[in-house]
Amino acid sequence: xxxxxxxxxxxxxxxxxxxxxxxxxxxxxxxxxxxxRIALVLLALSFGAAAAVFAAVWQSGRPxxxxxxxxxxxxxxxxxxxxxxxxxxMTAAIIICATGAFAKGEFAEPSRxxxxxxxxxFWILLLAIWSALNAIAVGxxxxxxxxxLELLTFAAVPLVCLKGSAATVxxxxxxxxxxxxxxxxxxxxxxxxxxxxxxxxxxxxxxxVGAEAVAAIxxxxxxxxxxxxxxxxxxxxxxxxAHAGAPAPGSAVLSxxxxxxxxxxxxxxxxxxxxxxxxxxxxxLLATLGAAAILFGSVLALRQQRLKLLIAYSTIAQIGxxxxxxxxxxxxxxxxxxxxxxxxGWLQLFSHxxxxxxxxxxxxxxxxxLGHDRIAEFSGVGRAVPIPIxxxxxxxxxxxxVPPSGGFVAKGLLLIAAVRAEQWWWAAxxxxxxxxxGGYILLVLGKALGSADRPLVLKGxxxxxxxxxxxxxxxxxxxxxxxxxxSSQLLEIGRLSAVGVALR
Amino acid sequence: MTSTGIFALTATSLVGLGLFSVMTNPQPLRKxxxxxxxxxxxxxxxxxxxxxxxxAGLGADPVPQALVITGIVVAFSAxxxxxxxxxxxxxxxxxxxxxxxxxxxxxxx
Numbered sequence: 001x002x003x004x005x006x007x008x009x010x011x012x013x014x015x016x017x018x019x020x021x022x023x024x025x026x027x028x029x030x031x032x033x034x035x036x037r038i039a040l041v042l043l044a045l046s047f048g049a050a051a052a053v054f055a056a057v058w059q060s061g062r063p064x065x066x067x068x069x070x071x072x073x074x075x076x077x078x079x080x081x082x083x084x085x086x087x088x089x090m091t092a093a094i095i096i097c098a099t100g101a102f103a104k105g106e107f108a109e110p111s112r113x114x115x116x117x118x119x120x121x122f123w124i125l126l127l128a129i130w131s132a133l134n135a136i137a138v139g140x141x142x143x144x145x146x147x148x149l150e151l152l153t154f155a156a157v158p159l160v161c162l163k164g165s166a167a168t169v170x171x172x173x174x175x176x177x178x179x180x181x182x183x184x185x186x187x188x189x190x191x192x193x194x195x196x197x198x199x200x201x202x203x204x205x206x207x208x209v210g211a212e213a214v215a216a217i218x219x220x221x222x223x224x225x226x227x228x229x230x231x232x233x234x235x236x237x238x239x240x241x242a243h244a245g246a247p248a249p250g251s252a253v254l255s256x257x258x259x260x261x262x263x264x265x266x267x268x269x270x271x272x273x274x275x276x277x278x279x280x281x282x283x284x285l286l287a288t289l290g291a292a293a294i295l296f297g298s299v300l301a302l303r304q305q306r307l308k309l310l311i312a313y314s315t316i317a318q319i320g321x322x323x324x325x326x327x328x329x330x331x332x333x334x335x336x337x338x339x340x341x342x343x344x345g346w347l348q349l350f351s352h353x354x355x356x357x358x359x360x361x362x363x364x365x366x367x368x369x370l371g372h373d374r375i376a377e378f379s380g381v382g383r384a385v386p387i388p389i390x391x392x393x394x395x396x397x398x399x400x401x402v403p404p405s406g407g408f409v410a411k412g413l414l415l416i417a418a419v420r421a422e423q424w425w426w427a428a429x430x431x432x433x434x435x436x437x438g439g440y441i442l443l444v445l446g447k448a449l450g451s452a453d454r455p456l457v458l459k460g461x462x463x464x465x466x467x468x469x470x471x472x473x474x475x476x477x478x479x480x481x482x483x484x485x486x487s488s489q490l491l492e493i494g495r496l497s498a499v500g501v502a503l504r
Numbered sequence: 505m506t507s508t509g510i511f512a513l514t515a516t517s518l519v520g521l522g523l524f525s526v527m528t529n530p531q532p533l534r535k536x537x538x539x540x541x542x543x544x545x546x547x548x549x550x551x552x553x554x555x556x557x558x559x560a561g562l563g564a565d566p567v568p569q570a571l572v573i574t575g576i577v578v579a580f581s582a583x584x585x586x587x588x589x590x591x592x593x594x595x596x597x598x599x600x601x602x603x604x605x606x607x608x609x610x611x612x613x
Contacts, residue, residue, distance in 0.1 A: 075567075143571050150578045154585060161589070166596040173532060173589045180539045180582055181526060187575060188519065188546050194568060195553040 005078060005203075010056045011066030014079045014138045016049040017089060021131035025124050032120050036107065039123035043100045046130060050093035057086035063494035066138075073201035078140045080203070082494030084346065085137040088264060091350050092133045094476065095256050095357045100126060102361055102469045103249035122162060122250070128155035129253055136261045142190045142200040142273070145265055149186065153179040153229065156258045159250040160242045171241035178228050178238045182262070185225030192218040205273045206496045215277055222269055223286075229262035232323065233293035236316045243315060244308040248364020251308065255315045256357035260349055263322055270326065272496045283326035290323030291429045298436030302443065307363045307373040310440055311356070314399060317433060318352045321345075324414050324426050331421035340420070343488045344413025351406025351480045355398035358474035362388040362395070365467060371459030375444055380452025382445075387467040389448050394474040396441035398481075401434045406480025512552045518545030532593075536586045543579045547572050 024042030028035045056064050064086075066079040081089070103126075107119040132155055135148035157179065161172035194200055196214045209215045224235075231239040243255050270278045297317030304310040325345030332338040365388040366381060367373040382389045398407030411430055418427035522542030526535050550572040557565030 143574070147574060147578065150582070154581065157585065157589075161592075164592075166593060169589055169593045169596065173586065173593060176582075176586050176589060177532065177535055177539075180536075180586065183578075183582070184539060184542045184546060188542075188549070191546060191549050191553055191568070191571075194571075195549075195556065198557065 005067060005072040006065065007067045007070075008062075008065045010052070010064050011079070013049055013053045013056060014064060014066045014081055014134075017046065017053055017134045018079075018131055018138070020046040020049055021127040021134075024127045025131075028120065028124050028127075035120050035123045036104065039127060040100060040104065042127060043097050043130075046127075047093045047097050050089045050134065053081050054086045054090040057081055057083055057493055058490060061489075061493055073141070073204055074199035077144050078201065078203070079138045080140040080494070081138045083490045083492060084264075084267075084495075086493075087346065087350065087490060088137045088260075089134055091353050092130060092137070092257050095353055095473070096126065096130045096253065098469055098473050099249045099252050099357065099361075102252070102466055105463065105466070106247070106249065118162060121158065122247075125155050125159045126249075126253065129159075129258060133257055133261055136264060140202045142193065142202065142205075142269075144200075145268075146183065146187055146190060149229070149262065149265065150183055152258060152261050153183065156254055159254060160246045162247055162250060163245070165245075167241070168245035171238070171245045175238045175242040178235065182225040182228035185221045185228075189218040189220075189222030189225070192221070202268060202273045203496060206275060209274045210276045211279075215274060219269065219274055219277055223266060226262045226266045226269075227289075230259050230266065230319060231316060232289050232319060233296055233316065234289075236293065236297070239316055240309055240312040243312040243360075244306065248360055248367070251312075251360040251364070252357040255312065255360060256353040259315070259319060260353060263319070263349065267325065271329065275496070278326070278330055280327065280330055283330045286323045287327045287426060290320035291426070293317060293320030293323075294429060294433040295436070298433060298440065301440040302436065304440075305374055305376060307366065307375055307378075307444065308360070310375065310444065311359050311363055314359075314437065314440065315352075315356055317437065318348070318356070318399060321348045321352075321411070321414065321430070321433065324418070324430070327423060327426065328414065328417040328421050331423055332417060335420070337417060337420040339488070339492065340413045341417035343491055344410050344417055346491055347406055347413065347480065347483065347488075348410035351398045351410050351477050354473055354477035354480065355395040355405075355407060358391050358395040358470050358477060359399075361466075361470035361473065362391040365462040365470060366392075368460050368462045369458050370456070375447055378444065378447040379450045380456045381447075382449040383452075384456050384458055385462065385467075387464075387471055388462070389445070391467070391470045391474045392448075393441070393445055394471070394478055396437075396445070398477040400437045400441060401430075402438075404478055404481040406477050406483070409481050409483050508552055508555055511548060511555070515545045515548035515552060518542065518548065520545075532586075532590050536583060536590070539586075540579065540583060543575075547575055547579075550575070 020042055024039055027038045031038060053064055064081040068077045107122045132148050132152035136145060139145040139148050157172050157176045160175055161168040190200060192214055197205060197208050199205060228235040243251050246254055294317045297313050301310050301313035304313060322345055325341060328341035332341050363373060366385060369385045397405040401407045401411035415427050415430055519542050522538045522545060525538035529535055550568040554564040554568035
């Protein structure tokens, strides 16, 4: 396999995708009074950059590469966008821009005042999260990825406690402590890898790392660290209060994208950097934790009294599905069905991102109308605020895995892969998880669509514009269901380990 | 024992001690300090790796040294953020703890 270490003609787009949001942050710090306008303009420009990267990878069928400063690895750092990065960047772009449009007005600059802290912080954090996500998507150097991961954490944690109440500050602190443990373990793994192999470049590592003890220890440390940030069972304790405590647009981004950033790195690590190390035992262990997350998260979601906490526990469950990628990918390596596991796992990530963002937006609108989000008092909500309830239901299709939805195609592909790999126990878990998800979604819908025993008192009326934005995001999750039920060519572009996996 | 070995053992002990405190101490401030202890162990390990990789007439491999500076900056910002959150929490509640596990404490909405 020829190693590409030349900047491609469209490589500058990667720099734009990372730096445009940063430019927005710097401008906002100077011109704080116009922070919302600056942020909206920069969101649009960054969307253009992300879409251009997506189009470039899609059309050319090869990765977009930028060699920073012209220094080739192992001395320098390479930014590399393969098909997976492009899809990840596009998903992040759509969700962050939708969140920006949704938050417009909620976080507007107050007129007649110099500047307010809430809006300033919200828009800066939103831009920072986007920049960090793009850096994670295109990073090809384990230390560079560590810095991007830290940027993502530092942008996500304050978003949790924007409201400033003691409970949200406590949730943010707990999130930060879990994340710090995660980063330090990741860094420890990175230094061991550098000590053993003399490089941190993923492309170079993929050819050098074999099944040595030092690589196994490093991979274990880094994986545990990243699992803490991804909130995989049993390291999920920080997630429900953090995701439920943030304001609705913040929860949408945290649940849809931020936890996926560290998952993305776990896959990069195992499938790209160290394909020679991924044994069936390690893969089964990850999937076992995933299965536990599905069952545990879903059952706890069923028991929640508050809508936002229910959605947060559902995130824990849906993250579990992502880890079936490992045993199914290894079990099917080299067979014609290996693409089904790969596409199914990633489609689960993308469709969950859209569905969960829409769901948190809908929950925010419902809470705005009612003044609370206690599910027990939802009778008649379906008539009072119909559009958010429809949004919730459409997003719920994806979580349950009911057609037509991206979640159906994703879970269908994972089921096919589980059957082909003769790992029927994962197929059973996927089906049980779908039933449990149906339980907690219908619990909310049944209550909301029932007739009120006494007339509902509405505290506020959400604007039609924001209702329609949430509905559009939910429809995007449904439209993903039109993706054909087979492996995607886009996600295979520029995969490093396709060779390594096929050999084993 | 070589000096590299002594430094490597020190680094390992620091990481071990820090991890132990993170897991056993309930107070947030102690956890934050314990993270810094682990961090110092990891940074020392970078130094060991740099020393071992000395070649081409240089006393040490410069790449880990460059990495460790970035690492220290990141660890410093992380500590600052954590302490700021803790101070904020201390102003609102008399005895800052990390609360119960189910997230049902207080008003999140």
